[in-house]
Amino acid sequence: MSQSAVDATLAHATHATKATTSVSPVSASLAHHGVSAGQSEPADPILFVTSELADFVKVGGLGDVSAALPRALLNHYDMRVLMPAYREVLESIWPVHVIARLPGLADIPACDLGRIELPEGLTVYVLICPELYDRPGSPYLDEQGQEWEDNAIRFARLSLAAAQMAMVTPEVRFDDQGWHPDLLHLHDWQTGLAAGYLRWNNDDTPCVYTIHNLAYQGLYGPEYLSRLGIPDSAFNTKGLEFYDRLSFMKAGIVYSNHITTVSETYAREITTPAFGCGLEGLLSDCAGKKRLSGIANGIDDSWDPQTDAYLACAFATNDWAGKRANTAHVRRMFRLAVSHGPLFAVVSRLVHQKGLDLTIAAAESIVRAGGQLVVIGCGEPAIENALRNLEARFPGAIGVHIGFSEREARCIFAGSDYLLMPSRFEPCGLSQMYAQRFGSLPIAHRTGGLADTIEDGVTGFLFDELSQQDFQKAIDRAFRIFGCTELFYAMRRAAMAIHYQWRLSVTPYRRLYHQLMVPAGVTTHSLRHVSI
Numbered sequence: 001m002s003q004s005a006v007d008a009t010l011a012h013a014t015h016a017t018k019a020t021t022s023v024s025p026v027s028a029s030l031a032h033h034g035v036s037a038g039q040s041e042p043a044d045p046i047l048f049v050t051s052e053l054a055d056f057v058k059v060g061g062l063g064d065v066s067a068a069l070p071r072a073l074l075n076h077y078d079m080r081v082l083m084p085a086y087r088e089v090l091e092s093i094w095p096v097h098v099i100a101r102l103p104g105l106a107d108i109p110a111c112d113l114g115r116i117e118l119p120e121g122l123t124v125y126v127l128i129c130p131e132l133y134d135r136p137g138s139p140y141l142d143e144q145g146q147e148w149e150d151n152a153i154r155f156a157r158l159s160l161a162a163a164q165m166a167m168v169t170p171e172v173r174f175d176d177q178g179w180h181p182d183l184l185h186l187h188d189w190q191t192g193l194a195a196g197y198l199r200w201n202n203d204d205t206p207c208v209y210t211i212h213n214l215a216y217q218g219l220y221g222p223e224y225l226s227r228l229g230i231p232d233s234a235f236n237t238k239g240l241e242f243y244d245r246l247s248f249m250k251a252g253i254v255y256s257n258h259i260t261t262v263s264e265t266y267a268r269e270i271t272t273p274a275f276g277c278g279l280e281g282l283l284s285d286c287a288g289k290k291r292l293s294g295i296a297n298g299i300d301d302s303w304d305p306q307t308d309a310y311l312a313c314a315f316a317t318n319d320w321a322g323k324r325a326n327t328a329h330v331r332r333m334f335r336l337a338v339s340h341g342p343l344f345a346v347v348s349r350l351v352h353q354k355g356l357d358l359t360i361a362a363a364e365s366i367v368r369a370g371g372q373l374v375v376i377g378c379g380e381p382a383i384e385n386a387l388r389n390l391e392a393r394f395p396g397a398i399g400v401h402i403g404f405s406e407r408e409a410r411c412i413f414a415g416s417d418y419l420l421m422p423s424r425f426e427p428c429g430l431s432q433m434y435a436q437r438f439g440s441l442p443i444a445h446r447t448g449g450l451a452d453t454i455e456d457g458v459t460g461f462l463f464d465e466l467s468q469q470d471f472q473k474a475i476d477r478a479f480r481i482f483g484c485t486e487l488f489y490a491m492r493r494a495a496m497a498i499h500y501q502w503r504l505s506v507t508p509y510r511r512l513y514h515q516l517m518v519p520a521g522v523t524t525h526s527l528r529h530v531s532i
Helices: 003-021 027-032 061-073 153-168 193-200 248-255 264-269 280-288 320-333 354-369 379-392 408-416 432-437 448-453 470-482 485-496 502-520
Strands: 044-051 080-082 097-102 111-118 122-128 183-187 208-212 244-247 257-259 292-294 343-347 373-379 398-402 420-423 441-445 461-463
Touching: 003 257, 044 061, 044 153, 044 470, 044 485, 061 183, 061 408, 080 153, 097 153, 111 398, 122 153, 122 244, 153 183, 153 193, 183 193, 193 208, 193 248, 208 248, 208 502, 244 248, 248 280, 248 485, 257 264, 257 502, 264 292, 264 448, 280 292, 320 343, 320 373, 343 354, 343 432, 354 373, 354 379, 354 408, 354 470, 373 432, 379 398, 420 432, 432 448, 432 485, 441 448, 441 470, 441 485, 461 470, 470 485
Parallel strands: 044 080, 044 183, 080 122, 183 208, 208 257, 257 292, 343 373, 343 420, 373 398, 420 441, 441 461
Antiparallel strands: 097 111, 111 122
8 A cells, every 4th residue: 555545544534533523513403493402401201112221131232222322311301211021120130119000901911010210310110021021032032042922912012001101091000100201212113013002092192213123023913903902993004004914113103203213324225125124115205204314323431442341451542552452362262373463353143134144255265364253143043053163164263152241242342453244234233333432443334324334444444235245355455454554553543533422312312302292282291081
């Protein structure tokens, strides 16, 4: 690489570092909607409904978002979270206080509603229904990796509870010192029916519905209409019917007031056939009516290499000796040989969406070029087995851990030089943000949130065509940059300087909540007496 090219890229990276550390003013956008950035507005009650919360259980990014976003909004709203009382919740150190009994509907059983107080003032309501939630495995899959057969009932129960808490009815004895939500913020298909249960009972409580991954839709046969207490009139193309099945995801889209996704690019992508999963027509209509927007996720302040207690050695920008100490630690963790070559990493669910077939195909070329590869994650058995085979073929150069550990994941982000993310689609992606904060440069397909958070050649590497050839070219570029120490360190500095703080995401959510609650007149919540 010529010196002029190095100088140009260094200048670009330095400019990016300065640009990404500045904070955009938010006062004007809030003032436009009658909210001053500095004012202390009334603490409107909002219920955040999710199937995961990282404080207790996390399968993917939803758990991280559910733990961080409500806390980031606590300064502005009386934010509370609703989730199922999984086994991990019941066995946690936090006491559960039962405060209400929520009735059932059709085949959906009644359940108790518990309350937990978490640090930083976050209140979490949990649905205590042992026959649905107190079991081994993950929130969605059994120990054999198969979907729980009663998932429709399990997550209809979650949706129904959210609707019952928003409505005031003679049947529902929910009273937590007079607290009732003025708005529901629903997340992914597991909560989509909540908006439907409200509308089918003539309740207009505003709902925001966030799509974290459109590919998972919660599709069930029409026999579930009666089992879940859904009126027959809702089973049509303008309701929740989707190719002769009922769709929890579509219910959330149709019956909510506004739909968000977790990046601006993904919001555009899902209106196209390539990414819309059959719902692109509906989502295009939502976009045309200004009912669809993209709001990027942030990451919490614990992702800081200077303070992270999980790391072998804390380090700051320009402390490359500290970074190398973490690299050596990861090599020991995976029993890799001592090497001066780059360390590539995968921290991911091991599923087709994540492009692991491309990574597996590229692994040998990485090793032949003098690199090493570590992988942590779990998922599809075929992918897990292929990775184990690679580890056996290249001992000392490839290390694989099937499973997940937060501690190990953080160590890998801190110790790796490059993070591989050849995802077929990526609604937002958090791993690339974690990697950048810890000085690991992402190599990623230009899609969704990856396109929004990585500047090619400055804070990582992007490739356009989802092909082995384009992916390999990006890896080859990374090898060349690694050999140019000054340029490599400049990119690393630029990546570490980016701060994906949740407070930057709070502003558009505040604006959206304000738009929905003020026209609805819910600052003085209207009481409705309907049966559900």
